[in-house]
Amino acid sequence: MRESARAVIGSVCSGFTELPAPPSAESGVDGPIGWPGYDSARARAASRTGESESVVCGVGKFGGTEATVIAWEFGFLGGSLGRRTGDRIEAAFERARELRTPVVSMIATGGSRMQEGMAALTQLQRIARQAALTRAAGLAQVAVVRDPTTGGGWATLGAGSDVALALPGAQVGFAGSRVRPSGDASAYTAESQLASGHVDQIVPAAELGERLGRWLSLLTGADGQPAEPPSALGCGELPADGWAAVQAARAPSRPRAESYLDAYFDWREDISGDRCGGVDPGVRCGFGMRGGVTVAYAAQCGTATLPSGFRTAARLIRLADRLGIPVLTLVDTPGAANDPAAERAGAGAAIAEVFAAVAGASVPVTTLVIGEGGSGGALAFAHPERTWVTPDSYFSVTSPEAAASILKRPPEEVPATANQLRLRPQDLVELGVVRGIVGR
Incomplete structure (x- = not known):
């Protein structure tokens, strides 16, 4: 009844x-x-x-x-x-x-x-x-x-x-x-x-x-102040070269988004789905309470991000912006999914939604790269002025393997290509791409 x-x-x-x-x-x-x-x-x-x-x-x-x-x-x-x-x-x-x-x-x-x-x-x-x-x-x-x-x-x-x-x-x-x-x-x-x-x-x-x-x-619990970047949870040593940075970011033992969210928030609630028919288990979005204040989050979990994941993140950022809630994004993806199914599902348009949501947000957006930062699929989650990196992460125009393929280099030159891309955390600081490297 x-x-x-x-x-x-x-x-x-x-x-x-x-x-x-x-x-x-x-x-x-x-x-x-x-x-x-x-x-x-x-x-x-x-x-x-x-x-x-x-x-x-x-x-x-x-x-x-x-x-x-x-x-x-x-x-x-x-x-x-x-x-x-x-x-x-x-x-x-x-x-x-x-x-x-x-x-x-x-x-x-x-x-x-x-x-x-x-x-x-x-x-x-x-x-x-x-x-x-x-x-x-x-x-x-x-x-x-x-x-x-x-x-x-x-x-x-x-x-x-x-x-x-x-x-x-x-x-x-x-x-x-x-x-x-x-x-x-x-x-x-x-x-x-x-x-x-x-x-x-x-x-x-x-x-x-x-x-x-x-x-x-x-x-209803925001105070409008920017979210502080989380502390690093993994290796605290900076990589000696680009290939070492890639290997550290890809290490199976490296802490992932779930660990960062659990450590950062006192408690939290997830939203799910893009309201367009899709769910990406590789993207976690929601709202968390930290010291009595609400922060919204959109976190990549280490997999290739699907169009539905980008649309869910855009939905989260737009909602947080409307409610005056600051946003934390965690970057960790080898890149956007690029198979035929992703293209048919509107990968380009979905990535554009996240770029637009971050660019248009009136609330502060804070970004931490916690693992792989692969190309535009990672950059879409990142704020251009408030991005930090962990010591066991990298950020690159594309993966070393994809770069070698584009340049028609043999597979054995992938490590050297990684070094040339200047994708290490310390390189990113020197280039002005990120604000700093977080410690443990």
């Missing part, structure tokens, strides 16, 4: 104060298009649920963070969106901007209300407008995708949120169960949406309140 809107609210936040329902402009019998029996259906839904509409809106506290809440009551005509629903959601967003609070949408809806025709469908435009105004105001939006979340509820506040959390096993998709093609239904699940990069995390209901508290504290 699905939980009611008020039960869900009571399980995740405290001190909830409901917002008054705004006056409705709706007039006439049986709604805007005179659907026979619509007034009676609404009256039965109200009697059954104790609610006068399909959403309950108010303000409550998640841990120590106040937020505006929009919770769907699926028992009221399948949580469908009608004109009065739009009135309440619009009023809730307006109140969030007045109070300067983030918005938490706890969605359970079958879509637009058939009994109101196009008057119902156009509520999606109203909701999209309110979400856009709230984004422009620099306020975070978190969605909790409950069962089911389909139609316009998913296509506006669900998929359009800054962070999307989903309950396990929830039905999630634009097409509802009664209108989608017959056959495999696995694509319309929270788990499938996570795998496809459209949902950030799947959270058990019992953990939802705590997780929302963590997320809201992260998304």
